[in-house]
Amino acid sequence: MYRELQRSIPGLDTIYRLTEALIADHPGDPPRVLVVGAGGGREIEAIGASVPAANLTAVDPSADNLALARLIAGPAPDIRFVEGRVEDLPTDETFDVTTSLLVMHHLPDDGAKLNYLRAIRSRLASGGTFVHADICVDDPDAVQRLASIYQAHASHIGANPEAIQLELRTIPALPVVPPARIETLFAQAGFAPPQEVFRSLWYRCWISGHALTSQKGLQT
Numbered sequence: 001m002y003r004e005l006q007r008s009i010p011g012l013d014t015i016y017r018l019t020e021a022l023i024a025d026h027p028g029d030p031p032r033v034l035v036v037g038a039g040g041g042r043e044i045e046a047i048g049a050s051v052p053a054a055n056l057t058a059v060d061p062s063a064d065n066l067a068l069a070r071l072i073a074g075p076a077p078d079i080r081f082v083e084g085r086v087e088d089l090p091t092d093e094t095f096d097v098t099t100s101l102l103v104m105h106h107l108p109d110d111g112a113k114l115n116y117l118r119a120i121r122s123r124l125a126s127g128g129t130f131v132h133a134d135i136c137v138d139d140p141d142a143v144q145r146l147a148s149i150y151q152a153h154a155s156h157i158g159a160n161p162e163a164i165q166l167e168l169r170t171i172p173a174l175p176v177v178p179p180a181r182i183e184t185l186f187a188q189a190g191f192a193p194p195q196e197v198f199r200s201l202w203y204r205c206w207i208s209g210h211a212l213t214s215q216k217g218l219q220t
């Protein structure tokens, strides 16, 4: 069902291939990579061959979702799987590339989104790359406006009707925020303004890193 949901969104696999390319393109030694919300294994599947297993840390609080990621990883005992939230990771280790793909839109905007981003920011090495994808719409009616376009694509490619209904039911119930709010949260967490690199229907992906003046941002 997870694969089917991904297939039903035009081009969604781009965010995983882009992540793989950024890791492969990282200058110097192979980067240390942190996959936040690694459950399901889509990132592991995409980047597993581009980074030594020992450089890869995968964190997710869901034991079931993490089990799927382990299954995808296969016999790669060096990948470090951590059952927990990114906020629970020790802060004395930093990573050159950190991914947060389709995680934050599940968190309420009551401080949880900001705490989540701050936890990632404090584990990102100076000069490191942050890849972030979220469901994000300009206004509350956007999902309804885009729904018929989504349905046209999903039906055209023969997506499972249950997956289509699941997507249409799930998205409006998520605590999503508009792009301006994402930018504010990034600034408050000490990240540089996010650069949008992908957009399809209600899915978006951005690249960022440490803000040059992050101390100011961290205090607001």
Ligand SMILES: C[S@@+](CC[C@H](N)C(=O)[O-])C[C@H]1O[C@@H](n2cnc3c(N)ncnc32)[C@H](O)[C@@H]1O
Binding pocket: 036, 037, 038, 039, 040, 041, 042, 043, 059, 060, 061, 062, 065, 084, 085, 086, 087, 100, 101, 102, 103, 106, 116
């Ligand atoms: C929709 S899934 C996305 C999984 C994967 N990143 C992908 O793109 O296929 C969201 C995952 O984020 C995990 N998650 C939620 N809050 C988290 C947190 N604070 N730290 C790490 N993972 C979290 C959930 O358990 C879930 O497995």
